[in-house]
Amino acid sequence: MGELNTEPAIDAPDDFYAELLAMHEGLSKDESDAINARLILILMNQIADREVLGQAMAAARTPGTV
Amino acid sequence: MNKIFEVPLYPYARVADQDADAPVRHAVIVVGAGPVGLAAAIDLAQAGHQVVVLDDNDKVSWGSRAVCYAKRPLEILDRLGCGQPMVDKGVVWNRGRVFYDEREVYDFDLLPEEGHRRPAFINLQQYYFEQHLVDRARALEADGAPIELRGGNKVASIDAGADRVTLQVETPDGAYTVQADWVIACDGAASPIRAMMGLDFVGRVFEDNFLIADVVMEAGFPTERWFWFDPPFNRGQSALLHKQPDNVWRIDLQLGWDIDKEEEKKPENVIPRLKAMLGEDAQFELEWVSIYTFQCRRMEKFRHGRVLFAGDAAHQVSPFGARGANSGLQDTDNLCWKLGLVMDGKAPESLLDSYDEERIRGADENILNSTRSTDFITPKSDMSRIFRNAVLDLSEHYAFARPLVNSGRLSVPCVYDGSSLNGADALDGGPDRSRPGAPCPDAPLGNGFLLDRLGGGFALLTIDVDAPETIDMHGITSNRVAMSARDDPSGALAERYLGSASGAVYLIRPDQHVAARWPSYDEAAVKAAITSATGRA
Ligand SMILES: Cc1cc2nc3c(=O)[nH]c(=O)nc-3n(C[C@H](O)[C@H](O)[C@H](O)COP(=O)(O)OP(=O)(O)OC[C@H]3O[C@@H](n4cnc5c(N)ncnc54)[C@H](O)[C@@H]3O)c2cc1C
Numbered sequence: 001m002g003e004l005n006t007e008p009a010i011d012a013p014d015d016f017y018a019e020l021l022a023m024h025e026g027l028s029k030d031e032s033d034a035i036n037a038r039l040i041l042i043l044m045n046q047i048a049d050r051e052v053l054g055q056a057m058a059a060a061r062t063p064g065t066v
Numbered sequence: 067m068n069k070i071f072e073v074p075l076y077p078y079a080r081v082a083d084q085d086a087d088a089p090v091r092h093a094v095i096v097v098g099a100g101p102v103g104l105a106a107a108i109d110l111a112q113a114g115h116q117v118v119v120l121d122d123n124d125k126v127s128w129g130s131r132a133v134c135y136a137k138r139p140l141e142i143l144d145r146l147g148c149g150q151p152m153v154d155k156g157v158v159w160n161r162g163r164v165f166y167d168e169r170e171v172y173d174f175d176l177l178p179e180e181g182h183r184r185p186a187f188i189n190l191q192q193y194y195f196e197q198h199l200v201d202r203a204r205a206l207e208a209d210g211a212p213i214e215l216r217g218g219n220k221v222a223s224i225d226a227g228a229d230r231v232t233l234q235v236e237t238p239d240g241a242y243t244v245q246a247d248w249v250i251a252c253d254g255a256a257s258p259i260r261a262m263m264g265l266d267f268v269g270r271v272f273e274d275n276f277l278i279a280d281v282v283m284e285a286g287f288p289t290e291r292w293f294w295f296d297p298p299f300n301r302g303q304s305a306l307l308h309k310q311p312d313n314v315w316r317i318d319l320q321l322g323w324d325i326d327k328e329e330e331k332k333p334e335n336v337i338p339r340l341k342a343m344l345g346e347d348a349q350f351e352l353e354w355v356s357i358y359t360f361q362c363r364r365m366e367k368f369r370h371g372r373v374l375f376a377g378d379a380a381h382q383v384s385p386f387g388a389r390g391a392n393s394g395l396q397d398t399d400n401l402c403w404k405l406g407l408v409m410d411g412k413a414p415e416s417l418l419d420s421y422d423e424e425r426i427r428g429a430d431e432n433i434l435n436s437t438r439s440t441d442f443i444t445p446k447s448d449m450s451r452i453f454r455n456a457v458l459d460l461s462e463h464y465a466f467a468r469p470l471v472n473s474g475r476l477s478v479p480c481v482y483d484g485s486s487l488n489g490a491d492a493l494d495g496g497p498d499r500s501r502p503g504a505p506c507p508d509a510p511l512g513n514g515f516l517l518d519r520l521g522g523g524f525a526l527l528t529i530d531v532d533a534p535e536t537i538d539m540h541g542i543t544s545n546r547v548a549m550s551a552r553d554d555p556s557g558a559l560a561e562r563y564l565g566s567a568s569g570a571v572y573l574i575r576p577d578q579h580v581a582a583r584w585p586s587y588d589e590a591a592v593k594a595a596i597t598s599a600t601g602r603a
Binding site: 007010021 | 435438441442447448449450453457459460462463464465466468469470472475
């Protein structure tokens with residue numbers, strides 16, 4: 001069983017962040033919300049580990065609890 | 067009280083050119099005595115090239131404007147002979163704190179790498195910065211270097227011909243005409259020269275206003291950079307507090323787009339804002355207040371025949387990331403040795419096109435970085451604000467979110483990867499950071515530093531490899547700087563230049579960027595690299 005990694009892990013963070021925002025460019029709030037939901041599901045499937053997913057959900061809901 | 071920026075440092079004085087029958091022709095005229103124009107003039111004069119600087123003003127920058135100067139520009143200033151007084155006067159800082167809403171979310175240390183002569187950053191008022199440059203120009207002049215500063219000389223028109231440039235200059239005594247083989251336009255973001263030549267300056271306008279206040283106060287704040295996102299004293303906006311010498315504090319408050327600038331600038335409106343931030347009892351005096359907006363843009367080309375644009379005249383960025391003056395110094399660092407070789411007939415004019423190639427790359431990097439910072443500070447859509455706030459919330463608890471917080475990425479020099487001047491990268495195992503195109507990393511050498519040894523000409527740095535003491539090619543002499551593992555007490559030289567190689571030969575350009583590197587000395591290979599580094603390939 002894994003453990004949630006909260007240390008920086010993505011290379012070139014500014015490039016990554018710009019790409020994330022570019023994905024939303026020109027979309028309505030509803031469209032963006034839908035994309036975000038799909039993206040969460042896709043990434044969760046990639047992670048797969050239920051323990052890690054549980055910790056991630058807790059961290060998102062109340063930052064600092066994990 | 068007379069502030070330094072109120073004293074004329076190069077007041078108008080009549081010169082012989084104004085009484086000449088025919089226009090006098092100079093080698094180089096620099097238009098603008100801001101940080102960039104002054105650096106260009108010093109660089110050229112130091113190498114023996116005749117240069118006249120024209121400025122319609124006669125004082126240093128009104129108020130401070132730029133405050134942060136990064137390591138690479140300080141190294142350039144060392145080469146120009148005025149790094150030390152700036153570092154002595156400046157404030158060195160390494161720590162920053164980020165606040166969001168009512169709380170501090172995290173702090174960071176720049177953790178500058180050991181073994182460099184210069185710190186990652188100093189803070190210094192722009193007027194001191196310019197004053198030290200003027201002092202240096204004056205010292206060169208006193209030593210007989212061909213440099214002249216003409217205040218109260220406003221360029222009113224330009225005729226850029228194929229073999230010379232003709233300028234009309236207005237002075238308190240009337241107008242005169244003067245000519246130059248080359249003109250370097252360092253006349254700032256509003257560049258009249260650019261406008262007179264009908265050249266475009268396109269980019270993005272940011273619909274935002276920032277109140278900048280330099281206040282003098284005896285305050286208990288540490289020497290750190292504090293940045294607030296959405297603080298209670300400036301809701302929905304950002305704020306910055308940063309220390310300068312002489313107990314002057316830079317305060318930057320975002321105001322938004324829809325404001326009355328003249329009203330906001332009035333002390334009766336500024337003071338309550340500052341008290342909300344610093345506390346009701348704070349005792350301070352306003353040194354300088356201004357409201358600025360900004361744009362991120364650049365010219366399509368920096369070279370237009372015999373007119374070369376540098377600094378804010380060529381490119382403009384938002385202040386977040388301190389890239390304006392810092393990158394302007396890198397422009398002149400790149401340009402002056404090239405122009406010097408062309409004027410001496412030691413390189414073809416086309417070498418100057420590589421100034422365009424290399425510095426446009428630098429400008430684009432700076433524009434990208436400062437645009438991203440600005441977009442983080444002022445999210446331009448609901449979704450980017452939601453993500454921005456999520457990053458800030460998470461940054462308080464989780465280290466992974468901190469690299470995403472962007473209140474300005476500190477200025478680092480551009481690597482000229484793929485430049486047409488670059489030669490061979492033949493050093494197997496050589497470190498990535500000193501590849502051709504990269505600025506030379508500094509390294510301690512027992513009782514000095516490497517960059518000081520490289521000087522300002524072509525250099526052949528050898529580490530545990532034999533080579534001749536000088537190499538002559540196209541009338542250019544490259545001097546050998548011979549090093550050995552014995553000169554490297556900390557191991558930094560080996561780490562920064564050898565990697566896993568046992569010895570190395572580096573050809574280094576006058577601006578201290580790497581041109582080519584090899585594991586051993588081969589005369590033909592070095593000569594080929596000098597040929598390409600001087601634009602002949
Ligand atoms: C609020 C603020 C904060 C900043 N902070 C930083 C920072 O921390 N770090 C950093 O690196 N940069 C910073 N900058 C940017 C920095 O101030 C500029 O990049 C820098 O001043 C540009 O220098 P320059 O020599 O190109 O132009 P300028 O300093 O604008 O100089 C242009 C000169 O040309 C002269 N001139 C204009 N027209 C004519 C004419 N027709 N004839 C003769 N002379 C003429 C002017 O009198 C002036 O002296 C900041 C800017 C602002 C506004």
